[in-house]
Amino acid sequence: MPSSRRRATLATVAASAGVSVATVSKVLNGRSDVAPTTRSLVQSLLREHDYIAPSPRRDGPVATDTIEVQFDDDFSTYSTEIIQGVVAAGAEVGVGIVVSVRKKIDHPAAWARDLVAAGRRALICVTCDQLTTRQLAALSRVQLPLVVIDPLHLPHAGVTSVGSTNFAGGLAATQHLLSLGHRRIAYLGGQATATCNQARLHGYRAAMEAEGVPVPPAYTRSGHFRYQDGLECGAAVLDLPEPPTAIFAGCDESALGVMEAARARGLRIPQDLSIVGFDDTQMARMASPPLTTIRQPLREMGGVAVRTALRLAAGEKIDSHHVELATELIVRASTADVTCSKRT
Template sequence: MPVSPRRATLATVAASAGVSVATVSKVLNGRSDVAPATRSLVESLLREHDYIASSPRRGEAVATDTVEVQFDNDLNGYSTEIFQGVVAAGAELGVGVVVSVRKSIDHPAMWARELVASGRRALIWVTCWELTTRQLTALSRVQMPLVVIDPLNLPHRQVTSIGSTNFAGGLAATQHLLALGHRRIAYIGGPATATCNQARLHGYRAAMESEGVHVPREYMRFGHFRYQDGLEHGAAMLALPEPPTAIFVGCDESALGVMEAARARGLRIPEDLSIVGFDDTQIARMASPPLTTVRQPLREMGGVALRTALRLAAGEKIDSHHVELATELIVRSSTADVRCAEH
């Protein structure tokens, strides 16, 4: 990424604002003893000068290496599993882990500078947003290593990401339902353009096509990986003139929404409708009946993300910019032979 030949300093910003260097430093460190108008002016000039805070040189001793795990939404079963994996790996390696929830990034340059000023060695990002060039450029300019968990998109081949074998998981889920005799099998997924959703959908379609089963357009619906989406899309599918006898759902949380939609119509699971989820979070085991699902190794993904982030921070080369860990079908009580539904 191109950078300015001369790097702005605190003195540069202070001179532009007509304040002392100490005042600019207070703004950077979030001190409260700065007048609101002065703070606003200094923050504006920091952005204008594209100020980048100094970071510790490689090899300098620091009290504790700290990695930030950032989520773009409230924590749920999926994100909690990943975070626990990061924390466990951090404890093993003696690395501090900080969690943050940031639902929007309006000023990417300021966001990146804040990470550096806070002493973060690297960033692990669990996001349902599309990564933008501005965000990636901001991180690159401050030399902040980034590892993304199951990104919505991969805008640059050099973005390091950790995921799972989503295609194989979608294939296994659908093959399981086909083996039980189901042919009217629907798919409810996340955002249509999401990389992980597309891979799960392709696995579903590949299994159906290999058995010569036609998939009606109304048997595929997309939204977000949330309970409410499962509830709404499940209700719409079950209201079709010829509803599915089985539904493969792109995440456990949405699968529970489909379960509730089925119960609202007086349907029994799995006697009247078989359901398969994806993730194998705690809610899959606590569901009634317990949910058949595709296990993503979420804790392992978190651990791999942390170790990869530290390698990037140390300037080491990594073997691959995208790593996929194996999925596994976990069969529980939410699926049954199609003859149950037919009787």
């Protein structure tokens, strides 16, 4: 969404403020030898004109280049995996990584302008809600490339994104439980409208339908990809008159919540209840028992996002606006044959 507006220059701002270009430059550089009233006026006009400092000429990536990675929420083990992948990829090409939590954006133009003024070469957003048209337009106007990792909703057609094969992951998780003889299998997912959640749910349903196994309405629940939601939704399905013998949780964190709900009811894992997660974070490996899960290649997704963002920043064309990396079933000790269960 290119803008027809010409980029403002120091001379433009200086003329509007009735001061010299040198004075505007001093304000931009934080010099103290400018009167407070003049500084305030110049800063106001810089914002009004959406002034963006020109990027210095570079022959290639240098240590001062940075990419900003923004999250919508507080960090988790999922976030840590993404960050490690992004940082490792940045180190390989000599690009610094700045990590931040993005809250409400009231002024998209100022948000985009500040990113460029801070020297960002590109922006990576992780599991973000759909960016608004104004936000996308603001990024386009300052020519700041955007890559979205694991988008919660289908992004705008022109937005580049990196994800994983969520449907295949949901299918594999459920097929694993079916292969162990389970038929009463519940799915506890994240936000009902989230694209990744819908894909995992559809994979679950496809596996159940292929085996001719009915899915009671109470066996599928949505919440958020968090421990507390796993705890609450797990409690709800385990208290049903005919509870499941196996649960597929939409992420590792909620799977641990399900584990706690099971323990609170005196159930053993996997003897009384089999549990599968999704992500394969460090949390899955540290769980007791270690969690069977679907490995989502989070670190690799972070690396692909960095390399793609740099290609966009260099003006290169990319083959696809959406890339999906393969998921993989990782079997550990939280699942067992249904014949081991006393709840069948």
